[in-house]
Amino acid sequence: MKFNGYDEFLSEFSIDCPDRFNFVFDVVDTKAARTPHTLAMIHVDRDGARREFDYQFFASQSAQLANSLIARGVKKGDRVMLLLYRRVEFWVSMLALHRLGAVAIPSPFLLTAKDIAYRVDEAEITAVICEDSLTATVQAAREKCPAIQLLVQVGGAEAPAGWLDYTALIEAGEKMFSRPADAPGGSDPLLIFFSSGTTGNPKMVAHDHRYPAGHQVTASWWHDLKPGDIHLTLADTGWGKAVWGKFYGQWMAGATVFVWDFRGKFEPEQLLDILEKHRVTTFCAPPTVYRFLINEDLGARDLSALRHCTTAGELLNDSVFHEWKQATGLAIYEGYGQTETTLQIATFPFMEPKPGSIGKPVPGWPVVLLDEGDRICPPGVEGEICIDIRNARPIGLFSGYLNQPHKTAEATRSGYYRTGDKAWVDEEGYFWFMGRVDDLIKSSGYRVGPFEVESALVSHDAVLEAAVTGVPDPVRGQAIKATVVLNDGFEPGDKLTRELQDHVKQVTAPYKYPRIINYVEELPKTISGKIKRQAIRSRDMVNTSN
Secondary structure, three states: OOOOOHHHHHHHOOOOOOOOOOHHHHHHHHHHHHOOOOEEEEEEOOOOOEEEEEHHHHHHHHHHHHHHHHHOOOOOOOEEEEEOOOOHHHHHHHHHHHHHOOEEEEOOOOOOHHHHHHHHHHHOOOEEEEEHHHHHHHHHHHOOOOOOOEEEEEOOOOOOOOOEEHHHHHHHOOOOOOOOOOOOOOOOEEEEEEOOOOOOOOOEEEEEOOHHHHHHHHHHHHOOOOOOOEEEEOOOOOOHHHHHHOOHHHHHOOOEEEEEOOOOOOOHHHHHHHHHHOOOOEEEOOHHHHHHHOOOOHHHOOOOOOOEEEEOOOOOOHHHHHHHHHHHOOOEEEEEEOOOOOEEEEOOOOOOOOOOOOEEEOOOOOEEEEOOOOOEOOOOOOEEEEEEOOOOOOOOOOOEEOOOHHHHHHHOHHHEEEEEEEEEEOOOOOEEEEEEHHHOEEEOOEEEOHHHHHHHHHOOOOEEEEEEEEEEEOOOEEEEEEEEEEOOOOOOOHHHHHHHHHHHHHHOOHHHOOOEEEEOOOOOEOOOOOEOHHHHHHHHHHHHHO
8 A cells, every 4th residue: 555645554554463362373374385485584694604494494393383382381471581582483473373373572682691580580481491591590590499390492503401403393393383272462461671770670562463563664654665675673582673683574565585694793884784685675773883884985885775764762863864865875764662652753765855753643542742741742742752642552562561550650640652652743743852861851941852862962973972971060950971982083071062062052952052061981771772861860960968
């Protein structure tokens, strides 16, 4: 379906999700039956070896694994942790769990034994499927987690005592797993994500089997995918962004998912090699990745296959937008969503992108901005991004925070899902993200969102990363402080501080400039890579009290 503009899209588009929708039966098995050899995935491993997989592969392999897991006691409702990097086995395992109704818990590979034990206890996990390089970490956690009944190792040498071998499970399972009469689907639990934990222990975000259907918009309209497209989203399988960009919506759109299983530090030159060599057509990555890429010699690259680019996760700096467009001829289309949701707000291909704006609401997501009195904010006035759920819940909205009904109730009070994020909307209906409610700085009567100041700072050649927070000030209430990581070749000092302050005054409103700039080697971050501003604020409070 093609739309001529946003208004037509908003009025005419809706998601048709069957009552008992199950992604593996309704999408993967259907594709495997109709066009079994259609290319579903291109996978490039850490050594650069390319492999291709069709829908028949994923249908049969996931059926075999599901049958073997059932034979070993895994049942509907059991919770299974996955620690699998960007391996093909991640997709097979997810589909297998969707078949039998077990609840998948994708987890980051950087978790420590303590982190794993916490998650196992909190989510009552009974099984773990992990890569061999992580077996020892899981084994250390298991000593504190007697609830774990099944351990599966993927790859490597012989599995340790008490562990099952993934390949052996695949080989032992029957290749058929038809949809049973009591098949999981609809409102049954599908997966649990642990939130990033930027302000405390991570929450457990539960989604049901309707969640994948909500990603039709993500792939078909935001990523602009068509059958035959090759799409790369640069995300780790341990986080929600992976299923946003490497799984559900992309296969529903008929595109091929491109997976690059790189390990260790991200190298922009290697990424450009991948985009160029494998003729990737659509690409999604955080703004930080684009910032690294524009520092490379893009003119020496053949990126002619690339036709559409998107970004999410943080604000896109104006200079990055324009430099990327000048070098490639492509705009970057921003989007906004959360672990608790699918895509809520986005700039779509049939809209004119405004650099720095996250776009307009997705059909089916009645977005409003509410002030502290729950009044709807007019254009130009900041408010909390909220979803009106009084009449219906959007497809893709989370079921709730597992084992935390009070937090679920707080997040959905008075008929609105409250994101905890601030924004304002302009006269044309474009939304402009400001930051978390708790991150806003109140200085001399002004309310300042950290992202705008951070965006101004990183547009300076000296700044690689920046985190903006407020510190107590006897005159202003709060003073704006920037914690900055410098690019190579720049040294901190009073001269650079004044230069950065003047730069911010020129890029944004002068009152938003940071009166304090602290230079550091790195910023405190969660294992998902999000800046922990609360950690910076806490450190500043300790320093102030001393």
